[in-house]
Amino acid sequence: MVRSFKSTLAAVTLVLAGALPAAAQQGLVEVPVTNAFLVNELNWDTALGKVEFAWAVLDIRGVAYVCGASSASTSFAHRKTKAVFRKGWVKVGKTKVMTDLSFFARAPRKSDLSTVKARCKPLPRGAGNGKNFILGFDPVRVRL
Numbered sequence: 001m002v003r004s005f006k007s008t009l010a011a012v013t014l015v016l017a018g019a020l021p022a023a024a025q026q027g028l029v030e031v032p033v034t035n036a037f038l039v040n041e042l043n044w045d046t047a048l049g050k051v052e053f054a055w056a057v058l059d060i061r062g063v064a065y066v067c068g069a070s071s072a073s074t075s076f077a078h079r080k081t082k083a084v085f086r087k088g089w090v091k092v093g094k095t096k097v098m099t100d101l102s103f104f105a106r107a108p109r110k111s112d113l114s115t116v117k118a119r120c121k122p123l124p125r126g127a128g129n130g131k132n133f134i135l136g137f138d139p140v141r142v143r144l
Contacts, residue, residue, distance in 0.1 A: 030117040049074030067120035068104035071111040097127035
């Protein structure tokens, strides 16, 4: 089953001085999680925990960026977060404009996402022209 979540482009003016130098070299920036972000969760089951994540598509200096941060409820869920987000994607209409969301910031377990910084990656040129963005995940297989 593919899970998807919708967002719209949010215009935000941000100071990017806090971006990590290594991340900036890869085109990544960090921004605080604000009320422009949608918060969703992915559940394994009650024993294995869940991953809560905040994400948004933001206009930063005229460029559309996909931003996200996550926090897991258990050590199992925390260890598997990167594998799950590698299968993540963003669509505009029916077209995938970004795959592999493993760049999302991973906060410590049970963190309040409103207190962390999200990591952002620019969309390809022209991909941010749509107003509705859908974030989803292809099926993920993990070993217990």
